[in-house]
Structures are given as C-alpha cells and as structure tokens.
Amino acid sequence: MNEAFSECVLYEPALRILTARGFSVKCEYSCPGFPKNGPGDYKKIDFLASRGSDSFAVEMKWAKNKNVKINGDIAKLQKFLENTANSKAFLCVFGRKSHLKNLSVSTENLREQGRAVYAEFGVTKYGCRVYELSLG
Numbered sequence: 001m002n003e004a005f006s007e008c009v010l011y012e013p014a015l016r017i018l019t020a021r022g023f024s025v026k027c028e029y030s031c032p033g034f035p036k037n038g039p040g041d042y043k044k045i046d047f048l049a050s051r052g053s054d055s056f057a058v059e060m061k062w063a064k065n066k067n068v069k070i071n072g073d074i075a076k077l078q079k080f081l082e083n084t085a086n087s088k089a090f091l092c093v094f095g096r097k098s099h100l101k102n103l104s105v106s107t108e109n110l111r112e113q114g115r116a117v118y119a120e121f122g123v124t125k126y127g128c129r130v131y132e133l134s135l136g
Helices: 008-020 071-083
Strands: 024-030 044-051 054-063 087-096 110-112 117-121 124-133
Touching: 008 024, 008 044, 008 054, 008 087, 044 071, 054 071, 071 087, 071 124
Parallel strands: 054 087
Antiparallel strands: 024 044, 044 054, 087 124, 110 124, 117 124
C-alpha cells in the first residue's frame, strides 16, 4: 500500500480540517505572478485558505525519500507571497517516518513550525513536517 500514497490522498483530509476550523478554501488555486507560457495550465497552489483578513497558501508534498524536490513548490509559494499582501505560505511534507526524520530541506527561507507529527500504526509509520516560507 505504501506505493499507493501520494499528496492527492491528503487533499480531502486537509480540506476537511481547514473548513472545520472556519476557513474558506480554494483547491488548485491559480498562482499569482506566473504568466502562462505556451500550452498547458497555469501554475497552481494546492490550497488557498482564508478567514476574514487572514489568508495563507499551502503546498503539500509526499516525500518518497529523504531528499524531497521542493523547488517548484517554493517558487509558487514565493510568487504567492510577493503578490498577496499580508499573507503566509506553508509547505507540508508528508511521508514515511523513516524518510521524514532525516528529511533534507535546503532552503534558507523555510522555517519548521513545531515538531514533526507521527502516526504509528504497527509496522506502518507516517508523519508530517510543516514549514513556513518567508521572503527574505
């Protein structure tokens, strides 16, 4: 079953959590600041959550190993911050505990929020690490 997991599996639970906390949520939100070049879709952010004057973008990533490729996610979150006043941007990395505990995230503008959270169900151990991106 491990091979069947991806970030898409995480969308519905994340949407439910955000809406239960009173946020209005848009999934696959067109990322501001990226012009459309040629055929294909616009760049999209996984979630845009807003409540009152607060808003934040969330990119979700499934770690298949300890070296996660996040450059595209970071570029989208940076453009969002540059083009959306008074907002925040988060990268949530999910995966096996063995991958997350030794996760290598090499971007100086990312700061981990809290500690990693793990669910240990017998042999299966999954978790999440959350990072906030700042412009700097």
